[in-house]
Amino acid sequence: MVETVESERVTIRLDHESLNALETLVSSGKYSNISEVMRAAIEQFIERNFSPRHIEKITVELPKGNAVELQRLVRKGDSVSVDDAIRNAVREYLRRRLSPKISEKRK
Incomplete structure (x- = not known):
């Protein structure tokens, strides 16, 4: 059985240059779609900004x-x-x- 994770939809606006960069990542095969790229970026952002106080990333x-x-x-x-x-x-x-x-x- 596949476990589904509840999620919310968020819409963002990007300039053409940023969107092209994300599409390049998808085209390279590293990510399956732009949503996956955005989730990875957000996870990295959260990890970097919410680390324990005794850790400096x-x-x-x-x-x-x-x-x-x-x-x-x-x-x-x-x-x-x-x-x-x-x-x-x-x-x-x-x-x-x-x-x-x-x-x-x-x-």
Whole structure:
């Protein structure tokens, strides 16, 4: 049995450029229709804007090669996700940068 989720209809107006961009995503096969694109965008917006207070969400733009390498590391089991790999890399970077400064302050 397929479970149906109750939903509400919302109508929005878009400029031609935005609509063309959404149609390109649908044409590429990444999404089945514009509604699916909009739902994905809204879910990302909600996730980014309603995260727990102790979490600060940051968008990181990486060269394609770095993103591919991160995905490869995840497949190998180095991290559970690309997000996790990035968190680990940032944590390690901060540890290396801050450790000498903390040691200097203790002297």
